[in-house]
Amino acid sequence: MTYCVGMVVDKGLVMMSDTRTNSGVDNISVFSKMFTWRVPGERIISVMTAGNLATTQAVISQLEERAKAPEDRSNSLLKSPTMFQIASEIGKLLRETIRETQENNGVRGKGRFTASIILAGQIDGMEPRLFMIYPEGNFIEASYDTPFFQIGETKYGRPIILRGYDRGMSFEDAVKLLMVSFDSTLKANLSVGLPLDLMVIGRDAFEPTHERRISQSDAYFQSISSSWGDALKSAFHSLPDYSFEQD
Secondary structure, eight states: OOEEEEEEETTEEEEEEEOEEESSTTOEEEOOOEEEEEETTTEEEEEEEEEOHHHHHHHHHHHHHHHTOOTTOTTOTTTOSSHHHHHHHHHHHHHHHHHHHHHHTTOOSSOTTOEEEEEEEEETTSOOEEEEEOTTSOEEEOOSSSOEEEEESOTTTHHHHHHHOOTTOOHHHHHHHHHHHHHHHHHHOTTSOSOEEEEEEETTTOSOSEEEEEOTTOHHHHHHHHHHHHHHHHHHHHSOOOOTTOO
């Protein structure tokens, strides 16, 4: 399992993903689930993946090949004129990869080779955009009503984001909110694990404004984890007491 979040704020885009991949409690590995391509001053494109590892790696490998395509190739990842068209191309690629993998393994219908993708980025002259791409190849775009997307193990960290999100928040507060969301998920599900990959993309920057890997020894993340736990206990004890003798 995995956990990835992409978020839109007024200042740009914030993304975070875990790196744990496991096929049993005794077979745990670390694989990056965040991948980025850029053309300085013109565009930046980032994707996060969740689902079957072989499927997602196949999709990423093909995207890498498209990004390296010759100038006369129209299907290059870095040549599409809009983020919408990039989302459409990645959706088609994901759908075909899943179909081919299922056929090669004798699987019919929806099986264990499915995957989902969050696509984020900006092209010069356009707004930063965020998409959720489903295994079937269709996708939706973030909006004011739906300003963030999650893939993977979403249920534990979602309530934190719903309560704390504000579109006008600073990048620093957005990162702090995601760290709390991930900490809650890590505490509840062993299939999501450190290290975490973080990327912040400022509006019209076309390169990462901030980028880092958060390890188990990261002092700030440890502080967030312990402080959030203490704050929850304090908030719980501040609630009105329940009585068996209420009117």
